[in-house]
Amino acid sequence: MTVHPTVWVDETRPAAAPRRGTLRRMLARNAPGYLFLAPWLIGFFGLTLGPALVSLYLSFTNYDLLRAPDWVGAANYVRIATDDPKFAAAMRVTFIYVVLSVPLKLVFALAVAMAFNRGIRGLTVYRAIFYLPSLLGGSVAIAVLWRQLFASDGLVNMLLWKAFGIEGPSWVSNPDYSLYTLVVLSIWQFGSPMIIFLAGLRQIPTDMYEAAEIDGAGKVRQFFKITLPLLTPVVFFNAVIQTIEAFKAFTPAFIISEGTGGPINSTLFYTLYLYQEAFGFFRMGYAAALAWILLVIIALFTAFSFLSARYWVHYDD
Known part of the structure:
Protein backbone atom coordinates (compact mmCIF):
# COMPACT_ATOMS: atom_id res chain seq x y z
CA MET A 1 0.00 0.00 0.00
CA THR A 2 1.34 3.37 -1.00
CA VAL A 3 1.05 6.18 1.50
CA HIS A 4 0.84 9.65 -0.03
CA PRO A 5 2.46 12.40 2.05
CA THR A 6 0.16 15.12 3.33
CA VAL A 7 0.76 18.51 1.75
CA TRP A 8 0.04 21.51 3.95
CA VAL A 9 -0.93 24.78 2.30
CA ASP A 10 -0.28 28.04 4.10
CA GLU A 11 -3.58 29.90 3.56
CA THR A 12 -2.17 33.05 5.17
CA ARG A 13 0.18 33.64 2.25
CA PRO A 14 -1.19 36.01 -0.39
CA ALA A 15 -2.16 34.51 -3.70
CA ALA A 16 0.38 34.88 -6.43
CA ALA A 17 -0.29 37.73 -8.82
CA PRO A 18 -1.49 36.62 -12.24
CA ARG A 19 1.20 36.51 -14.85
CA ARG A 20 1.35 38.99 -17.68
CA GLY A 21 0.25 36.35 -20.13
CA THR A 22 -2.79 35.58 -17.99
CA LEU A 23 -3.79 39.25 -17.90
CA ARG A 24 -3.37 39.45 -21.65
CA ARG A 25 -5.60 36.44 -22.16
CA MET A 26 -8.22 37.90 -19.80
CA LEU A 27 -8.23 41.20 -21.69
CA ALA A 28 -8.48 39.36 -25.02
CA ARG A 29 -11.38 37.24 -23.72
CA ASN A 30 -13.26 40.29 -22.38
CA ALA A 31 -12.44 42.59 -25.29
CA PRO A 32 -15.95 42.40 -26.84
CA GLY A 33 -17.49 43.41 -23.52
CA TYR A 34 -15.14 46.37 -23.15
CA LEU A 35 -15.89 47.33 -26.76
CA PHE A 36 -19.63 47.45 -26.06
CA LEU A 37 -18.99 49.41 -22.86
CA ALA A 38 -16.74 51.92 -24.63
CA PRO A 39 -19.52 54.37 -25.66
CA TRP A 40 -20.85 54.50 -22.10
CA LEU A 41 -17.35 54.87 -20.62
CA ILE A 42 -16.49 57.66 -23.07
CA GLY A 43 -19.77 59.41 -22.30
CA PHE A 44 -19.39 59.03 -18.55
CA PHE A 45 -15.80 60.25 -18.31
CA GLY A 46 -15.96 62.75 -21.18
CA LEU A 47 -19.46 64.21 -20.75
CA THR A 48 -20.33 63.64 -17.09
CA LEU A 49 -17.45 63.10 -14.68
CA GLY A 50 -14.91 65.25 -16.52
CA PRO A 51 -17.15 68.34 -16.89
CA ALA A 52 -18.35 67.92 -13.30
CA LEU A 53 -14.78 68.04 -11.98
CA VAL A 54 -14.00 71.05 -14.18
CA SER A 55 -17.14 72.76 -12.88
CA LEU A 56 -16.03 72.08 -9.30
CA TYR A 57 -12.69 73.72 -10.03
CA LEU A 58 -14.34 76.70 -11.74
CA SER A 59 -16.59 77.25 -8.72
CA PHE A 60 -13.47 78.41 -6.85
CA THR A 61 -12.44 80.82 -9.60
CA ASN A 62 -13.46 84.05 -11.27
CA TYR A 63 -14.09 83.05 -14.89
CA ASP A 64 -15.86 84.89 -17.72
CA LEU A 65 -15.11 82.65 -20.76
CA LEU A 66 -12.74 85.26 -22.20
CA ARG A 67 -9.86 85.24 -19.75
CA ALA A 68 -8.16 82.41 -17.92
CA PRO A 69 -9.80 81.38 -14.62
CA ASP A 70 -8.57 83.40 -11.65
CA TRP A 71 -8.45 81.42 -8.41
CA VAL A 72 -10.45 83.16 -5.67
CA GLY A 73 -10.91 80.29 -3.21
CA ALA A 74 -14.25 80.19 -1.43
CA ALA A 75 -15.15 83.79 -2.33
CA ASN A 76 -18.04 82.70 -4.59
CA TYR A 77 -19.60 80.58 -1.84
CA VAL A 78 -19.11 83.34 0.74
CA ARG A 79 -20.84 85.83 -1.51
CA ILE A 80 -23.74 83.43 -2.09
CA ALA A 81 -24.22 82.92 1.63
CA THR A 82 -23.80 86.51 2.79
CA ASP A 83 -24.27 89.04 -0.03
CA ALA A 109 -51.70 61.11 -10.69
CA LEU A 110 -52.76 58.57 -8.06
CA ALA A 111 -56.43 59.56 -8.39
CA VAL A 112 -56.36 59.10 -12.16
CA ALA A 113 -54.43 55.82 -11.84
CA MET A 114 -57.04 54.44 -9.43
CA ALA A 115 -59.79 55.42 -11.83
CA PHE A 116 -58.01 53.60 -14.67
CA ASN A 117 -57.33 50.58 -12.46
CA ARG A 118 -61.06 49.83 -12.25
CA GLY A 119 -60.95 48.67 -15.84
CA ILE A 120 -62.50 50.87 -18.50
CA ARG A 121 -62.94 50.33 -22.20
CA GLY A 122 -60.15 51.79 -24.32
CA LEU A 123 -57.72 52.00 -21.40
CA THR A 124 -54.61 52.04 -23.61
CA VAL A 125 -55.94 55.03 -25.56
CA TYR A 126 -56.77 57.02 -22.42
CA ARG A 127 -53.44 56.09 -20.88
CA ALA A 128 -51.58 57.40 -23.94
CA ILE A 129 -53.63 60.61 -23.96
CA PHE A 130 -53.00 61.31 -20.28
CA TYR A 131 -49.30 60.48 -20.64
CA LEU A 132 -48.86 62.90 -23.54
CA PRO A 133 -48.52 66.07 -21.36
CA SER A 134 -45.51 64.52 -19.62
CA LEU A 135 -43.79 64.30 -23.00
CA LEU A 136 -44.75 67.78 -24.20
CA GLY A 137 -44.97 69.74 -20.93
CA GLY A 138 -41.31 70.68 -20.79
CA SER A 139 -41.18 71.96 -24.37
CA VAL A 140 -40.90 75.57 -25.44
CA ALA A 141 -44.13 75.36 -27.46
CA ILE A 142 -46.20 74.32 -24.43
CA ALA A 143 -44.66 77.11 -22.33
CA VAL A 144 -45.58 79.66 -25.00
CA LEU A 145 -49.10 78.22 -25.18
CA TRP A 146 -49.39 78.38 -21.39
CA ARG A 147 -48.36 82.04 -21.41
CA GLN A 148 -51.08 82.79 -23.94
CA LEU A 149 -53.72 80.86 -21.98
CA PHE A 150 -53.09 82.85 -18.79
CA ALA A 151 -52.53 86.25 -20.38
CA SER A 152 -54.92 89.13 -19.64
CA ASP A 153 -56.81 88.40 -22.87
CA GLY A 154 -56.20 84.66 -22.76
CA LEU A 155 -58.61 81.75 -22.80
CA VAL A 156 -58.75 81.42 -19.01
CA ASN A 157 -59.99 84.98 -18.51
CA MET A 158 -62.43 84.60 -21.40
CA LEU A 159 -63.97 81.54 -19.73
CA LEU A 160 -64.12 83.29 -16.36
CA TRP A 161 -65.92 86.25 -17.91
CA LYS A 162 -68.42 84.23 -19.92
CA ALA A 163 -69.16 81.68 -17.19
CA PHE A 164 -69.07 83.79 -14.02
CA GLY A 165 -68.78 87.41 -15.14
CA ILE A 166 -65.36 87.67 -13.45
CA GLU A 167 -62.68 89.84 -15.01
CA GLY A 168 -59.52 87.95 -14.28
CA PRO A 169 -56.04 89.49 -13.99
CA SER A 170 -53.06 88.85 -16.20
CA TRP A 171 -52.00 85.71 -14.39
CA VAL A 172 -48.47 85.49 -15.79
CA SER A 173 -47.58 89.16 -15.20
CA ASN A 174 -49.09 89.50 -11.73
CA PRO A 175 -46.57 88.57 -9.00
CA ASP A 176 -49.39 87.26 -6.80
CA TYR A 177 -50.38 84.58 -9.32
CA SER A 178 -47.50 84.02 -11.77
CA LEU A 179 -45.84 81.24 -9.77
CA TYR A 180 -49.11 79.36 -9.39
CA THR A 181 -49.58 79.22 -13.16
CA LEU A 182 -46.30 77.29 -13.29
CA VAL A 183 -47.50 75.01 -10.50
CA VAL A 184 -50.63 74.25 -12.53
CA LEU A 185 -48.45 73.51 -15.56
CA SER A 186 -46.42 71.08 -13.48
CA ILE A 187 -49.54 69.32 -12.19
CA TRP A 188 -50.79 69.00 -15.76
CA GLN A 189 -47.71 66.86 -16.49
CA PHE A 190 -48.92 64.03 -14.24
CA GLY A 191 -48.70 61.29 -16.88
CA SER A 192 -45.35 59.80 -15.89
CA PRO A 193 -46.14 59.18 -12.18
CA MET A 194 -49.64 58.07 -13.19
CA ILE A 195 -48.25 55.21 -15.30
CA ILE A 196 -45.99 54.12 -12.45
CA PHE A 197 -48.86 54.30 -9.95
CA LEU A 198 -51.03 52.23 -12.28
CA ALA A 199 -48.35 49.56 -12.54
CA GLY A 200 -48.10 49.47 -8.74
CA LEU A 201 -51.86 49.18 -8.32
CA ARG A 202 -51.92 46.21 -10.69
CA GLN A 203 -49.51 44.38 -8.37
CA ILE A 204 -51.83 44.53 -5.32
CA PRO A 205 -53.65 41.17 -4.90
CA THR A 206 -57.40 41.46 -5.40
CA ASP A 207 -58.11 38.86 -2.71
CA MET A 208 -57.02 41.39 -0.08
CA TYR A 209 -59.84 43.71 -1.14
CA GLU A 210 -62.29 40.82 -1.20
CA ALA A 211 -61.34 39.85 2.35
CA ALA A 212 -61.69 43.47 3.47
CA GLU A 213 -65.17 43.70 1.95
CA ILE A 214 -66.20 40.54 3.78
CA ASP A 215 -64.98 42.11 7.03
CA GLY A 216 -67.11 45.17 6.29
CA ALA A 217 -64.36 47.63 5.30
CA GLY A 218 -65.50 50.44 3.04
CA LYS A 219 -63.64 51.92 0.08
CA VAL A 220 -62.01 54.66 2.15
CA ARG A 221 -60.79 52.21 4.77
CA GLN A 222 -59.51 49.86 2.07
CA PHE A 223 -57.54 52.70 0.54
CA PHE A 224 -55.79 53.69 3.78
CA LYS A 225 -55.31 50.15 5.11
CA ILE A 226 -54.50 48.23 1.94
CA THR A 227 -53.83 50.37 -1.12
CA LEU A 228 -51.70 53.11 0.37
CA PRO A 229 -49.45 50.91 2.59
CA LEU A 230 -48.76 48.47 -0.27
CA LEU A 231 -48.18 51.37 -2.65
CA THR A 232 -45.64 53.20 -0.47
CA PRO A 233 -42.59 51.95 -2.45
CA VAL A 234 -44.11 53.44 -5.60
CA VAL A 235 -45.03 56.64 -3.75
CA PHE A 236 -41.46 56.89 -2.49
CA PHE A 237 -39.99 56.41 -5.97
CA ASN A 238 -42.32 58.95 -7.56
CA ALA A 239 -41.75 61.48 -4.77
CA VAL A 240 -37.96 61.35 -5.12
CA ILE A 241 -37.98 61.53 -8.93
CA GLN A 242 -40.57 64.29 -9.16
CA THR A 243 -38.87 66.39 -6.48
CA ILE A 244 -35.54 66.21 -8.28
CA GLU A 245 -37.25 67.21 -11.52
CA ALA A 246 -39.01 70.10 -9.76
CA PHE A 247 -35.70 71.43 -8.44
CA LYS A 248 -34.33 71.34 -12.00
CA ALA A 249 -37.35 73.02 -13.65
CA PHE A 250 -36.22 75.71 -16.08
CA THR A 251 -38.01 75.97 -19.44
CA PRO A 252 -41.49 77.09 -18.26
CA ALA A 253 -40.10 79.84 -16.03
CA PHE A 254 -37.68 80.98 -18.71
CA ILE A 255 -40.31 81.21 -21.46
CA ILE A 256 -43.20 82.60 -19.43
CA SER A 257 -41.08 85.27 -17.74
CA GLU A 258 -39.05 85.88 -20.95
CA GLY A 259 -35.85 85.03 -19.10
CA THR A 260 -36.20 87.72 -16.43
CA GLY A 261 -37.72 85.68 -13.59
CA GLY A 262 -40.29 88.40 -13.11
CA PRO A 263 -42.45 90.04 -12.21
CA ILE A 264 -40.52 91.04 -9.06
CA ASN A 265 -38.58 87.73 -9.09
CA SER A 266 -41.85 85.84 -8.53
CA THR A 267 -40.82 83.15 -11.06
CA LEU A 268 -37.07 83.31 -10.50
CA PHE A 269 -36.37 79.60 -10.30
CA TYR A 270 -32.96 78.55 -9.05
CA THR A 271 -31.98 77.15 -12.45
CA LEU A 272 -33.12 80.37 -14.15
CA TYR A 273 -30.96 82.44 -11.80
CA LEU A 274 -28.03 80.11 -12.51
CA TYR A 275 -28.61 80.61 -16.24
CA GLN A 276 -28.66 84.40 -15.83
CA GLU A 277 -25.36 84.39 -13.98
CA ALA A 278 -23.69 82.08 -16.50
CA PHE A 279 -24.99 83.30 -19.86
CA GLY A 280 -26.37 86.73 -18.98
CA PHE A 281 -23.46 88.14 -16.98
CA PHE A 282 -20.82 85.55 -17.97
CA ARG A 283 -19.93 84.85 -14.35
CA MET A 284 -19.16 81.21 -15.02
CA GLY A 285 -17.29 80.65 -11.78
CA TYR A 286 -20.17 82.02 -9.74
CA ALA A 287 -22.69 79.98 -11.76
CA ALA A 288 -20.62 76.85 -11.16
CA ALA A 289 -20.79 77.51 -7.40
CA LEU A 290 -24.56 77.89 -7.67
CA ALA A 291 -24.75 74.60 -9.56
CA TRP A 292 -22.82 72.74 -6.87
CA ILE A 293 -25.03 74.18 -4.14
CA LEU A 294 -28.06 72.86 -6.05
CA LEU A 295 -26.38 69.48 -6.29
CA VAL A 296 -25.81 69.44 -2.53
CA ILE A 297 -29.43 70.43 -1.87
CA ILE A 298 -30.76 67.62 -4.07
CA ALA A 299 -28.31 65.14 -2.52
CA LEU A 300 -29.38 66.12 1.01
CA PHE A 301 -33.04 65.75 0.11
CA THR A 302 -32.42 62.34 -1.47
CA ALA A 303 -30.40 61.15 1.52
CA PHE A 304 -33.11 62.33 3.92
CA SER A 305 -35.74 60.55 1.82
CA PHE A 306 -33.87 57.25 1.98
CA LEU A 307 -33.21 57.59 5.70
CA SER A 308 -36.86 58.34 6.47
CA ALA A 309 -38.14 55.62 4.11
CA ARG A 310 -37.59 52.90 6.73
CA TYR A 311 -40.34 54.44 8.85
CA TRP A 312 -43.09 54.66 6.26
CA VAL A 313 -42.21 52.61 3.19
CA HIS A 314 -43.44 49.01 3.47
CA TYR A 315 -42.03 46.24 1.33
CA ASP A 316 -43.28 42.68 0.95
CA ASP A 317 -40.53 41.29 3.19
Whole structure:
Protein backbone atom coordinates (compact mmCIF):
# COMPACT_ATOMS: atom_id res chain seq x y z
CA MET A 1 0.00 0.00 0.00
CA THR A 2 1.34 3.37 -1.00
CA VAL A 3 1.05 6.18 1.50
CA HIS A 4 0.84 9.65 -0.03
CA PRO A 5 2.46 12.40 2.05
CA THR A 6 0.16 15.12 3.33
CA VAL A 7 0.76 18.51 1.75
CA TRP A 8 0.04 21.51 3.95
CA VAL A 9 -0.93 24.78 2.30
CA ASP A 10 -0.28 28.04 4.10
CA GLU A 11 -3.58 29.90 3.56
CA THR A 12 -2.17 33.05 5.17
CA ARG A 13 0.18 33.64 2.25
CA PRO A 14 -1.19 36.01 -0.39
CA ALA A 15 -2.16 34.51 -3.70
CA ALA A 16 0.38 34.88 -6.43
CA ALA A 17 -0.29 37.73 -8.82
CA PRO A 18 -1.49 36.62 -12.24
CA ARG A 19 1.20 36.51 -14.85
CA ARG A 20 1.35 38.99 -17.68
CA GLY A 21 0.25 36.35 -20.13
CA THR A 22 -2.79 35.58 -17.99
CA LEU A 23 -3.79 39.25 -17.90
CA ARG A 24 -3.37 39.45 -21.65
CA ARG A 25 -5.60 36.44 -22.16
CA MET A 26 -8.22 37.90 -19.80
CA LEU A 27 -8.23 41.20 -21.69
CA ALA A 28 -8.48 39.36 -25.02
CA ARG A 29 -11.38 37.24 -23.72
CA ASN A 30 -13.26 40.29 -22.38
CA ALA A 31 -12.44 42.59 -25.29
CA PRO A 32 -15.95 42.40 -26.84
CA GLY A 33 -17.49 43.41 -23.52
CA TYR A 34 -15.14 46.37 -23.15
CA LEU A 35 -15.89 47.33 -26.76
CA PHE A 36 -19.63 47.45 -26.06
CA LEU A 37 -18.99 49.41 -22.86
CA ALA A 38 -16.74 51.92 -24.63
CA PRO A 39 -19.52 54.37 -25.66
CA TRP A 40 -20.85 54.50 -22.10
CA LEU A 41 -17.35 54.87 -20.62
CA ILE A 42 -16.49 57.66 -23.07
CA GLY A 43 -19.77 59.41 -22.30
CA PHE A 44 -19.39 59.03 -18.55
CA PHE A 45 -15.80 60.25 -18.31
CA GLY A 46 -15.96 62.75 -21.18
CA LEU A 47 -19.46 64.21 -20.75
CA THR A 48 -20.33 63.64 -17.09
CA LEU A 49 -17.45 63.10 -14.68
CA GLY A 50 -14.91 65.25 -16.52
CA PRO A 51 -17.15 68.34 -16.89
CA ALA A 52 -18.35 67.92 -13.30
CA LEU A 53 -14.78 68.04 -11.98
CA VAL A 54 -14.00 71.05 -14.18
CA SER A 55 -17.14 72.76 -12.88
CA LEU A 56 -16.03 72.08 -9.30
CA TYR A 57 -12.69 73.72 -10.03
CA LEU A 58 -14.34 76.70 -11.74
CA SER A 59 -16.59 77.25 -8.72
CA PHE A 60 -13.47 78.41 -6.85
CA THR A 61 -12.44 80.82 -9.60
CA ASN A 62 -13.46 84.05 -11.27
CA TYR A 63 -14.09 83.05 -14.89
CA ASP A 64 -15.86 84.89 -17.72
CA LEU A 65 -15.11 82.65 -20.76
CA LEU A 66 -12.74 85.26 -22.20
CA ARG A 67 -9.86 85.24 -19.75
CA ALA A 68 -8.16 82.41 -17.92
CA PRO A 69 -9.80 81.38 -14.62
CA ASP A 70 -8.57 83.40 -11.65
CA TRP A 71 -8.45 81.42 -8.41
CA VAL A 72 -10.45 83.16 -5.67
CA GLY A 73 -10.91 80.29 -3.21
CA ALA A 74 -14.25 80.19 -1.43
CA ALA A 75 -15.15 83.79 -2.33
CA ASN A 76 -18.04 82.70 -4.59
CA TYR A 77 -19.60 80.58 -1.84
CA VAL A 78 -19.11 83.34 0.74
CA ARG A 79 -20.84 85.83 -1.51
CA ILE A 80 -23.74 83.43 -2.09
CA ALA A 81 -24.22 82.92 1.63
CA THR A 82 -23.80 86.51 2.79
CA ASP A 83 -24.27 89.04 -0.03
CA ASP A 84 -26.67 87.83 -2.70
CA PRO A 85 -30.36 88.72 -2.22
CA LYS A 86 -31.32 87.14 -5.56
CA PHE A 87 -30.02 83.79 -4.32
CA ALA A 88 -32.40 83.97 -1.35
CA ALA A 89 -35.27 84.96 -3.67
CA ALA A 90 -34.51 82.09 -6.04
CA MET A 91 -34.36 79.61 -3.16
CA ARG A 92 -37.70 80.83 -1.81
CA VAL A 93 -39.45 80.59 -5.18
CA THR A 94 -37.98 77.17 -5.92
CA PHE A 95 -38.93 75.68 -2.57
CA ILE A 96 -42.49 77.03 -2.84
CA TYR A 97 -42.73 75.50 -6.30
CA VAL A 98 -41.43 72.12 -5.09
CA VAL A 99 -43.63 72.02 -1.99
CA LEU A 100 -46.78 72.85 -3.97
CA SER A 101 -46.26 71.08 -7.29
CA VAL A 102 -44.89 67.70 -6.22
CA PRO A 103 -47.61 66.64 -3.70
CA LEU A 104 -50.44 67.96 -5.88
CA LYS A 105 -49.05 66.20 -8.95
CA LEU A 106 -48.71 62.90 -7.08
CA VAL A 107 -52.22 63.13 -5.62
CA PHE A 108 -53.71 63.89 -9.01
CA ALA A 109 -51.70 61.11 -10.69
CA LEU A 110 -52.76 58.57 -8.06
CA ALA A 111 -56.43 59.56 -8.39
CA VAL A 112 -56.36 59.10 -12.16
CA ALA A 113 -54.43 55.82 -11.84
CA MET A 114 -57.04 54.44 -9.43
CA ALA A 115 -59.79 55.42 -11.83
CA PHE A 116 -58.01 53.60 -14.67
CA ASN A 117 -57.33 50.58 -12.46
CA ARG A 118 -61.06 49.83 -12.25
CA GLY A 119 -60.95 48.67 -15.84
CA ILE A 120 -62.50 50.87 -18.50
CA ARG A 121 -62.94 50.33 -22.20
CA GLY A 122 -60.15 51.79 -24.32
CA LEU A 123 -57.72 52.00 -21.40
CA THR A 124 -54.61 52.04 -23.61
CA VAL A 125 -55.94 55.03 -25.56
CA TYR A 126 -56.77 57.02 -22.42
CA ARG A 127 -53.44 56.09 -20.88
CA ALA A 128 -51.58 57.40 -23.94
CA ILE A 129 -53.63 60.61 -23.96
CA PHE A 130 -53.00 61.31 -20.28
CA TYR A 131 -49.30 60.48 -20.64
CA LEU A 132 -48.86 62.90 -23.54
CA PRO A 133 -48.52 66.07 -21.36
CA SER A 134 -45.51 64.52 -19.62
CA LEU A 135 -43.79 64.30 -23.00
CA LEU A 136 -44.75 67.78 -24.20
CA GLY A 137 -44.97 69.74 -20.93
CA GLY A 138 -41.31 70.68 -20.79
CA SER A 139 -41.18 71.96 -24.37
CA VAL A 140 -40.90 75.57 -25.44
CA ALA A 141 -44.13 75.36 -27.46
CA ILE A 142 -46.20 74.32 -24.43
CA ALA A 143 -44.66 77.11 -22.33
CA VAL A 144 -45.58 79.66 -25.00
CA LEU A 145 -49.10 78.22 -25.18
CA TRP A 146 -49.39 78.38 -21.39
CA ARG A 147 -48.36 82.04 -21.41
CA GLN A 148 -51.08 82.79 -23.94
CA LEU A 149 -53.72 80.86 -21.98
CA PHE A 150 -53.09 82.85 -18.79
CA ALA A 151 -52.53 86.25 -20.38
CA SER A 152 -54.92 89.13 -19.64
CA ASP A 153 -56.81 88.40 -22.87
CA GLY A 154 -56.20 84.66 -22.76
CA LEU A 155 -58.61 81.75 -22.80
CA VAL A 156 -58.75 81.42 -19.01
CA ASN A 157 -59.99 84.98 -18.51
CA MET A 158 -62.43 84.60 -21.40
CA LEU A 159 -63.97 81.54 -19.73
CA LEU A 160 -64.12 83.29 -16.36
CA TRP A 161 -65.92 86.25 -17.91
CA LYS A 162 -68.42 84.23 -19.92
CA ALA A 163 -69.16 81.68 -17.19
CA PHE A 164 -69.07 83.79 -14.02
CA GLY A 165 -68.78 87.41 -15.14
CA ILE A 166 -65.36 87.67 -13.45
CA GLU A 167 -62.68 89.84 -15.01
CA GLY A 168 -59.52 87.95 -14.28
CA PRO A 169 -56.04 89.49 -13.99
CA SER A 170 -53.06 88.85 -16.20
CA TRP A 171 -52.00 85.71 -14.39
CA VAL A 172 -48.47 85.49 -15.79
CA SER A 173 -47.58 89.16 -15.20
CA ASN A 174 -49.09 89.50 -11.73
CA PRO A 175 -46.57 88.57 -9.00
CA ASP A 176 -49.39 87.26 -6.80
CA TYR A 177 -50.38 84.58 -9.32
CA SER A 178 -47.50 84.02 -11.77
CA LEU A 179 -45.84 81.24 -9.77
CA TYR A 180 -49.11 79.36 -9.39
CA THR A 181 -49.58 79.22 -13.16
CA LEU A 182 -46.30 77.29 -13.29
CA VAL A 183 -47.50 75.01 -10.50
CA VAL A 184 -50.63 74.25 -12.53
CA LEU A 185 -48.45 73.51 -15.56
CA SER A 186 -46.42 71.08 -13.48
CA ILE A 187 -49.54 69.32 -12.19
CA TRP A 188 -50.79 69.00 -15.76
CA GLN A 189 -47.71 66.86 -16.49
CA PHE A 190 -48.92 64.03 -14.24
CA GLY A 191 -48.70 61.29 -16.88
CA SER A 192 -45.35 59.80 -15.89
CA PRO A 193 -46.14 59.18 -12.18
CA MET A 194 -49.64 58.07 -13.19
CA ILE A 195 -48.25 55.21 -15.30
CA ILE A 196 -45.99 54.12 -12.45
CA PHE A 197 -48.86 54.30 -9.95
CA LEU A 198 -51.03 52.23 -12.28
CA ALA A 199 -48.35 49.56 -12.54
CA GLY A 200 -48.10 49.47 -8.74
CA LEU A 201 -51.86 49.18 -8.32
CA ARG A 202 -51.92 46.21 -10.69
CA GLN A 203 -49.51 44.38 -8.37
CA ILE A 204 -51.83 44.53 -5.32
CA PRO A 205 -53.65 41.17 -4.90
CA THR A 206 -57.40 41.46 -5.40
CA ASP A 207 -58.11 38.86 -2.71
CA MET A 208 -57.02 41.39 -0.08
CA TYR A 209 -59.84 43.71 -1.14
CA GLU A 210 -62.29 40.82 -1.20
CA ALA A 211 -61.34 39.85 2.35
CA ALA A 212 -61.69 43.47 3.47
CA GLU A 213 -65.17 43.70 1.95
CA ILE A 214 -66.20 40.54 3.78
CA ASP A 215 -64.98 42.11 7.03
CA GLY A 216 -67.11 45.17 6.29
CA ALA A 217 -64.36 47.63 5.30
CA GLY A 218 -65.50 50.44 3.04
CA LYS A 219 -63.64 51.92 0.08
CA VAL A 220 -62.01 54.66 2.15
CA ARG A 221 -60.79 52.21 4.77
CA GLN A 222 -59.51 49.86 2.07
CA PHE A 223 -57.54 52.70 0.54
CA PHE A 224 -55.79 53.69 3.78
CA LYS A 225 -55.31 50.15 5.11
CA ILE A 226 -54.50 48.23 1.94
CA THR A 227 -53.83 50.37 -1.12
CA LEU A 228 -51.70 53.11 0.37
CA PRO A 229 -49.45 50.91 2.59
CA LEU A 230 -48.76 48.47 -0.27
CA LEU A 231 -48.18 51.37 -2.65
CA THR A 232 -45.64 53.20 -0.47
CA PRO A 233 -42.59 51.95 -2.45
CA VAL A 234 -44.11 53.44 -5.60
CA VAL A 235 -45.03 56.64 -3.75
CA PHE A 236 -41.46 56.89 -2.49
CA PHE A 237 -39.99 56.41 -5.97
CA ASN A 238 -42.32 58.95 -7.56
CA ALA A 239 -41.75 61.48 -4.77
CA VAL A 240 -37.96 61.35 -5.12
CA ILE A 241 -37.98 61.53 -8.93
CA GLN A 242 -40.57 64.29 -9.16
CA THR A 243 -38.87 66.39 -6.48
CA ILE A 244 -35.54 66.21 -8.28
CA GLU A 245 -37.25 67.21 -11.52
CA ALA A 246 -39.01 70.10 -9.76
CA PHE A 247 -35.70 71.43 -8.44
CA LYS A 248 -34.33 71.34 -12.00
CA ALA A 249 -37.35 73.02 -13.65
CA PHE A 250 -36.22 75.71 -16.08
CA THR A 251 -38.01 75.97 -19.44
CA PRO A 252 -41.49 77.09 -18.26
CA ALA A 253 -40.10 79.84 -16.03
CA PHE A 254 -37.68 80.98 -18.71
CA ILE A 255 -40.31 81.21 -21.46
CA ILE A 256 -43.20 82.60 -19.43
CA SER A 257 -41.08 85.27 -17.74
CA GLU A 258 -39.05 85.88 -20.95
CA GLY A 259 -35.85 85.03 -19.10
CA THR A 260 -36.20 87.72 -16.43
CA GLY A 261 -37.72 85.68 -13.59
CA GLY A 262 -40.29 88.40 -13.11
CA PRO A 263 -42.45 90.04 -12.21
CA ILE A 264 -40.52 91.04 -9.06
CA ASN A 265 -38.58 87.73 -9.09
CA SER A 266 -41.85 85.84 -8.53
CA THR A 267 -40.82 83.15 -11.06
CA LEU A 268 -37.07 83.31 -10.50
CA PHE A 269 -36.37 79.60 -10.30
CA TYR A 270 -32.96 78.55 -9.05
CA THR A 271 -31.98 77.15 -12.45
CA LEU A 272 -33.12 80.37 -14.15
CA TYR A 273 -30.96 82.44 -11.80
CA LEU A 274 -28.03 80.11 -12.51
CA TYR A 275 -28.61 80.61 -16.24
CA GLN A 276 -28.66 84.40 -15.83
CA GLU A 277 -25.36 84.39 -13.98
CA ALA A 278 -23.69 82.08 -16.50
CA PHE A 279 -24.99 83.30 -19.86
CA GLY A 280 -26.37 86.73 -18.98
CA PHE A 281 -23.46 88.14 -16.98
CA PHE A 282 -20.82 85.55 -17.97
CA ARG A 283 -19.93 84.85 -14.35
CA MET A 284 -19.16 81.21 -15.02
CA GLY A 285 -17.29 80.65 -11.78
CA TYR A 286 -20.17 82.02 -9.74
CA ALA A 287 -22.69 79.98 -11.76
CA ALA A 288 -20.62 76.85 -11.16
CA ALA A 289 -20.79 77.51 -7.40
CA LEU A 290 -24.56 77.89 -7.67
CA ALA A 291 -24.75 74.60 -9.56
CA TRP A 292 -22.82 72.74 -6.87
CA ILE A 293 -25.03 74.18 -4.14
CA LEU A 294 -28.06 72.86 -6.05
CA LEU A 295 -26.38 69.48 -6.29
CA VAL A 296 -25.81 69.44 -2.53
CA ILE A 297 -29.43 70.43 -1.87
CA ILE A 298 -30.76 67.62 -4.07
CA ALA A 299 -28.31 65.14 -2.52
CA LEU A 300 -29.38 66.12 1.01
CA PHE A 301 -33.04 65.75 0.11
CA THR A 302 -32.42 62.34 -1.47
CA ALA A 303 -30.40 61.15 1.52
CA PHE A 304 -33.11 62.33 3.92
CA SER A 305 -35.74 60.55 1.82
CA PHE A 306 -33.87 57.25 1.98
CA LEU A 307 -33.21 57.59 5.70
CA SER A 308 -36.86 58.34 6.47
CA ALA A 309 -38.14 55.62 4.11
CA ARG A 310 -37.59 52.90 6.73
CA TYR A 311 -40.34 54.44 8.85
CA TRP A 312 -43.09 54.66 6.26
CA VAL A 313 -42.21 52.61 3.19
CA HIS A 314 -43.44 49.01 3.47
CA TYR A 315 -42.03 46.24 1.33
CA ASP A 316 -43.28 42.68 0.95
CA ASP A 317 -40.53 41.29 3.19
